[in-house]
Amino acid sequence: QVQLVESGGGLVQPGGSLRLSCAASGSISRILTMGWHRQAPGKQRELVATISSGGITNYADSVKGRFTISRDNAKNTVYLQMNSLKPEDTAIYYCFVISRDVYWGKGTLVTVSS
Numbered sequence: 001q002v003q004l005v006e007s008g009g010g011l012v013q014p015g016g017s018l019r020l021s022c023a024a025s026g027s028i029s030r031i032l033t034m035g036w037h038r039q040a041p042g043k044q045r046e047l048v049a050t051i052s053s054g055g056i057t058n059y060a061d062s063v064k065g066r067f068t069i070s071r072d073n074a075k076n077t078v079y080l081q082m083n084s085l086k087p088e089d090t091a092i093y094y095c096f097v098i099s100r101d102v103y104w105g106k107g108t109l110v111t112v113s114s
Contacts, residue, residue: 002026006095007016009108017083017114021093023107025074033098034071036077038091038110048081048093063089085112 008020024031035050049059049069057069068081078095092107 002028002095002097002101004095004103006093006105006107008110009110010092010110011113012085014085014087014112015112016085017081017102018110020080020082020087020093020095020110022078022097022107024097024103027056027100028076028097028103029101031076031097034069034095036069036078036080036093036095038093039107040088040091043091043096055106082110085110087112 002079003026004022004024008018008019012018032053033050036048037045039045039049047060048063049067051057051069051071059067066084070108090110092109092110094107095105097103
């Protein structure tokens, strides 16, 4: 069984930074893509960022230049460094991993508010 455990969410003021982590454990074969989605209150879930096994990254337009995704393949862990946070970044952030199947974390809440 595969588990994804996220950490790093919390309350931050506008303009601040947070770093999310997501570690995959269990019987997981070679990981291909890793990434993050988010879902704000009353809105649909949206893709935030992805990173391939070769390190190619993609970002939603709304976070380009502010968020950075990275991964540590030895630890099966993906990170999301979030800088210059805005109130509209407030959401539950879910990590996902694509290997033979798609696996999801349970989410971590990020609140950007003064």
